Amino acid sequence: MKKINKTLLFIFCLFFLTCNIKAESLKSLKAQLAKDEANQAALVKKQKNVQNKIKSANKEISSLEKDIERYEDEIDDLLEQIDELEIDIEKKKKEIDSLLSFLQVSNGDNIYLEYVFEAKDFTDFIYRSAVVEELTKYNDDLIDEMYNLIEEDKKLQVELKNKIAKSEASIKDLDKKLKNYNVSLADLEDAHSDVAAEIKSRKKTIEYYESIYKANGCKEDVDLVVCISSTNAKGFVRPLTKGTITSEWGYRICPVHGREIHSGIDIGVPLNTPVYASAAGTVSGITTKSSCGGNIVTINHIVNGKQYRSVYMHLASINVKIGQAVNINTIVGKSGGGGFTLRKNGGWDTCSTGAHLHFTIRNGWTGSNSVNPRNFVTFPSKGKSFSSRF
Ligand SMILES: [Zn+2]
Structure with a gap:
């Protein structure tokens, strides 16, 4: 019964929801x-x-x-x-x-x-x-x-x-x-x-983790792997080695949805370009859907003692698992997007007009408080390209 429940939960998580599978915590x-x-x-x-x-x-x-x-x-x-x-x-x-x-x-x-x-x-x-x-x-x-x-x-x-x-x-x-x-x-x-x-x-184990939890400001019920991976996250860097800024964070008129808050910055890249974690942390969410957003990876971070999440949308494929500790050299997936036109070529979701990465940074590990990624990462101005992570 337990096994069936777990399997069902796994399938449910894989296809329908962003799940945070509970691992061990200090609590x-x-x-x-x-x-x-x-x-x-x-x-x-x-x-x-x-x-x-x-x-x-x-x-x-x-x-x-x-x-x-x-x-x-x-x-x-x-x-x-x-x-x-x-x-x-x-x-x-x-x-x-x-x-x-x-x-x-x-x-x-x-x-x-x-x-x-x-x-x-x-x-x-x-x-x-x-x-x-x-x-x-x-x-x-x-x-x-x-x-x-x-x-x-x-x-x-x-x-x-x-x-x-x-x-x-x-x-x-x-x-x-x-x-x-x-x-x-x-x-x-x-x-x-x-x-x-x-x-x-x-x-001894508790003593060890207690000091890390204290240093990282984690609450006791936060997963060990999440709190530990949050250590030494120095800051955010660009999630791609190269790309072109196509859309800014903030209010905009979307060709598909009209006026909306655009929760991230869009970076135009060729399809299947490797996307990296923007800072060290732990994968806390994986969403797969064929509607807007497509394959999405969420990573929890602690930077300078504060909790953040980075979100990578429109991915053609995902390369990480929930609970996995990542650093800035970890490939979280490959770029996708482009809606129906690109779907047959491996594109995924329906709400983008071309292959790109939508990159979001949120305050905290819960809620949807997106912040301008430019506050954390240096990007060139809209329409301009970059060719390094830093
Ligand atoms: Zn976007």
Whole structure:
């Protein structure tokens, strides 16, 4: 779409209008700098954001690592506890075994019972055997309790191991994230240093152009090429190496249009004579039309700090492009004119009676304030010829 628009604009410009295709200006450079600076600020913000993410991921990892360490300590404690419980169980089992063997002995008619139990009498013996039975039961319960503890410890171990696995998985995820963060941080740092370099060079460029704009009195939205080419324009010289003055600037009676303000000076030359820029400047307008004026070139100048335009009409051909920097040795085109009679021989427009150059100087870069070219360029009087540019 954009391309089509540009093409259309180009065609439109070429055939119908005098167009000034907008190029870069000091203003647009400054706008680009502001854009770059905004971009830089956004990048700094993004960098900080990623740096914070890296910081918090690292913090999380170290806290998870501490958790894992704690879980492993807890597992070690549990293993130790299980070992101790197993030893206790063995001990209790032995105690029970020995108590049981006493009990078995006590249930028989062993003659050494009294001796074994050291009972004073039978009642005492009964009492003692009951105590043994109770002790055995008590130890059994203790063993059960210890087995339960071991089971609980084992369950806890499994839980802790699960927790460790979970923490390790989280660390792995965080490591992956960290890797991505570091990649994007590196990208952002690259982009940032690119933008910083861009800003630095743009500032230098702006500084350079600012001094030229100031020296040439250009407004910030004037195209760079226009303002730069306006530098050192010392003054206007004749646009032709030779010719004859056929009509003056000012009011006159035109054979085609009657009374009119004649905006320039007419210089009679043969068809297709090279026409030069009258001063250094930049081509700001190109018009092609088959009505009065024909092919027209307009050039913007700054002479002694003031803005002017020079206009070259009735050209048979055009040799420059809009935005082109020109000097007094640049051929802007070749002379034409002569209306219908000369058209078949390469003449162009309808409002001139013979091949000639209509040369106009205007004050300023806008408006139609033509001034007498004789104020700027030395020409011989009407009807007389010249044969040099100066
Ligand atoms: Zn004229």
